[in-house]
Amino acid sequence: MSFILEARDVSKVYQMGSTTVAALDHVSVTVNAGEFAAIQGTSGSGKSTLLNVLGGLDHPTAGEILFDSKPLAPLSKKAMARYRRNSVGMIFQGFNLIPTMSAEENVSLALAFAGVRGSQRRKRAQELLDRVGLADRLTHRPTELSGGEQQRVAIARALANRPRVLLADEPTGNLDSTRAHELLTLLRAMVATDALTIIMVTHDHELAQTFADRIILMKDGAVVKKDEG
Amino acid sequence: MSFLDILYLALRNxxxxxxRAVLTTMGVIVGVAVIVTMVSFGLGLQxxxxxxxxALxxxxxxxVFGKSLSTLASGLDRGRQDADSGGDRRGPRLRPDKAPTRILDxxxxAEIAKIPGVAYVEPSIGFPVFVRANxxxxxxYVGGATVPNASSRFKDFVGGQMISSPDADEAVVNERFTREFGFARPEDAVGKTIEFLTPLDEQKGQARESKNEEVPSGFFGLPLDDQESAEAKAGNLAAHSFRIAGVLNTELKEGAGQGGMRGLFPGAGIYVPLKTARQWIIDHRGPMSQVALALxxxxxxxxxxGLEGYxxxxxxxxxxxxxxxxRKRLTELGFGSFSIVDQLDQIRTVFLIIDSVLGLLGGISLLVASFGIANTMIMSILERTREIGIMKAIGAEDREIKLIFFVEAAVLGLTGGVIGTLFAWGIDGIANRAAYRFILKPQGASFIDFFSIPPYLWLGAILFALVVSIVAALYPATRAARIDPVKALRHD
Known part of the structure; x- marks a missing residue:
């Protein structure tokens, strides 16, 4: 069986003055296609670092990441940008929308980087926002949207270029529990309908257990328990 | 990402x-305006x-120079320039570019006149003489003139006209001559007689000598008997008489050439036909010249x-x-030549230095503006670190991030360049009108455009502003592209 994403013996070491801190310590994780996996751990457990490494935003100090059985390591900076653009999508706790752009513009930006032009870009952005239930919020700026709505814009943006994997870093961290449930229900539905693979980092065990197929528990930069679901 | 998208993002930023963008652009505007104004002034001057x-x-x-008599006499290929006194030329001492190897006879x-592109050629010849008139x-100083004459020197007559034929005992004088010889009005001199004076014995001996030994009769088509008859003898002096055919207007409109000099031709107060002038020089050789000829x-x-040439x-x-x-053809024929264009190159060099200094002053202000651009860009990066991180996270390439900043700087530079040029154009116009109104007009002078803004100047200035801006953005853009997205996303 092939995995869509795999971390093989990955370490990430930061140099902090004279001491070295290992954010990731020989971590090996595999994720199947069409799976909703949760990485759970307390803050400082290295779960966000693992997600950044999987998303191609950060490079491991040792070990390798394989996407679709192909290692990312030999890719050029340009190819890494392309990987982030087309193969994976990311959402964050703080939404990370560009505050001066409307919902539609935020989604369009991701399409623009992929080279989608004019009317096609507009159409696709509207489609995506419609899918996350924001068809009537196209021209709203992030500040004019609620937290839940902002995160949906972020999801629409992350999925703009049809990635196979969505990486979510504490997506519900800034939402109340009602909104959090709504959002994760949406993501869960996407896994079912679009064969999307989701890896979600969270510290909330209850949410992880409710929505994820499987929980990977991390502590101090290492995987302590893989709950094979 | 297409260039239009990048331009859109840059403009949006x-x-x-x-x-901040306006203030930064102001810096560029001032820089470009200073450059264009200063250089346009230098160019206008030139x-x-x-x-x-x-106009002259x-x-x-x-x-054109031929081999001089003193060079021929010393048997050298090249004469010493300072000793080259074969003729009694007056006016500026012009130096040929190459030592001539041929006699200019x-x-x-006639050969030079046939060179393609030559409108006319006229020997420069002249001598000083005691003149009696009125x-x-x-x-x-008497000059020889080809008759008829095609040059612009003999176009503007106050009264009378040009000498009627190459053999006529006629002369043309200039307006100043008429003043110096006490004619009430320049026109009064027309038809009057002037006399060139020589010592009687010298005149006799010289004339006889040239008649019997040197000059074949009718040499240069000048019947010597006619000349003899034209000479009225008085006391110990002999005189050769000429009728004044016309009076030249001395004053040049442009105000240059105090001596009535026009072009390269040495000015003279009196002109007689060329042959007559040449014969006079041959007949009234000084001792030095006689020795040189003999040698x-x-x-x-x-x-x-044989005789020396012109x-x-x-x-x-x-x-x-x-x-x-x-000139190249003349050198091939063995003549030396002089052209003001040689001097012009030097004048151009001087102006190039002036323009460079003026341009440099402007360049400094643009340099200051470039620091402003760099500063603005760096500020902008600090503000937009998170945004850059987001862009990278959703798949922007380093190259694209860099390009956004370059385009931003280019827009600032281009806008500043265009507005700066317009400013300079306005400043030039106002300064020129002010100069005319307060300086030229009170003196009765006509309008002169002090400034010159050729297309290469303003296009160059805009291009320069553009290049300077892009160079200023080099560091900020590279820095923006190098931002670590993980840190940038944590940043707030």
Missing amino acids: LRQAKL QNMLARFK DLFNEMS DAAI GHVQTQ ARESGALSSS DSAVVRVTNPVVLTEV
Whole structure:
């Protein structure tokens, strides 16, 4: 069986003055296609670092990441940008929308980087926002949207270029529990309908257990328990 | 990402910090305006000066030099320039570019006249003489003139006209001559007689000598008997009389050439036909010249009855463009030449230095502006670190991030360049009108454009502003592209 994403013996070491801190310590994780996996751990457990490494935003100090059985390591900076653009999508706790752009513009930006032009870009952005239930919020700026709505814009943006994997870093961290449930229900539905693979980092065990197929528990930069679901 | 998208993002970013963008652009505007104003002033200065030269026929005339008598006498290929006193030329001492190897005689003049592009060629010849007219005696410088004459020197007559034929005992004088000889009005001199004075015995001996030994009868088509008859003898002096055919207007409109000099031709107060002038020089040789002639004949540089040629001639070309071509041909024929264009190169160099210094001053202000641009860009990066991180996270390439910043800087530079040029154009216009109104007009002078903004200046200035801006953005753009997205996303 092939995995869509795999971390093989990955370490990430930061140099902090004279001491070295290992954010990731020989971590090996595999994720199947069409799976909703949760990485759970307390803050400082290295779960966000693992997600950044999987998303191609950060490079491991040792070990390798394989996407679709192909290692990312030999890719050029340009190819890494392309990987982030087309193969994976990311959402964050703080939404990370560009505050001066409307919902539609935020989604369009991701399409623009992929080279989608004019009317096609507009159409696709509207489609995506419609899918996350924001068809009537196209021209709203992030500040004019609620937290839940902002995160949906972020999801629409992350999925703009049809990635196979969505990486979510504490997506519900800034939402109340009602909104959090709504959002994760949406993501869960996407896994079912679009064969999307989701890896979600969270510290909330209850949410992880409710929505994820499987929980990977991390502590101090290492995987302590893989709950094979 | 297409360039249009990048341009859109860049403009959007600039719009978000309007005041900062405007202030940064102001810096560029001032820099470009200073450069264009200063250099346009330098160029205008140069243009006005060259236009004056052109009006004086200095660009389409040159002097041609043949081997001088003193060179022939000493048997050298090259004469010492400072001792080259074969003729009694007056006016500026013009130096040929190359030592001539040929004698500039009538045959040579005819040959030069046939060179393509030559409008006319006229030997420069002249001598000083005591002149008596209207009861006054003064030394005057007499020049020889080809008759009929095609040059612009003999176009503007106050009264009378040009000498009627090459053999006529007629002269043309200038307006100043008439004043110096006490004529009430310049026109009064027309038809009057002037006399060139020589000592009686010298005149006799010289004339006889030249008649019997040197000059074949009818030499240069000048019947010597006629000359004899034209000479009225009085006391110990002999005199050769000429009728004043016309009076030239001395005053040049452009105000240059105090001595009535126009083009390269040495000015003279009196002009007589060329042949007459040449014969006069041959007949009234000074001792030095006689020795030189004898030596030249002895050494074989001249045949036993041969004579030296003209020292120089003025060659006018049909078009200044062919001047260099004609000069090359003249060198091939063995003549030296002089053209103001040689000096012009030096003048151009001086102006180039002036323009460079002026441009440099402007360049410094643009340099200051470039620091402003760099500063603005860096500020912008600090503000937009998170945004850059987001862009990278959703798949922006380093190259694209860099390009956004370059385009931002280019927009600032281009806008500043265009507005700066317009400013400079306005400043030039206002300064020019002010100068005319308060300086030129009170003096009765006509309007002069002090500034010159040729297309290469304003296009160059805009391009320069653009390049400077992009260079200023080099560091900020590279820094923006290098931002670590993980840190940037944590940043707030």
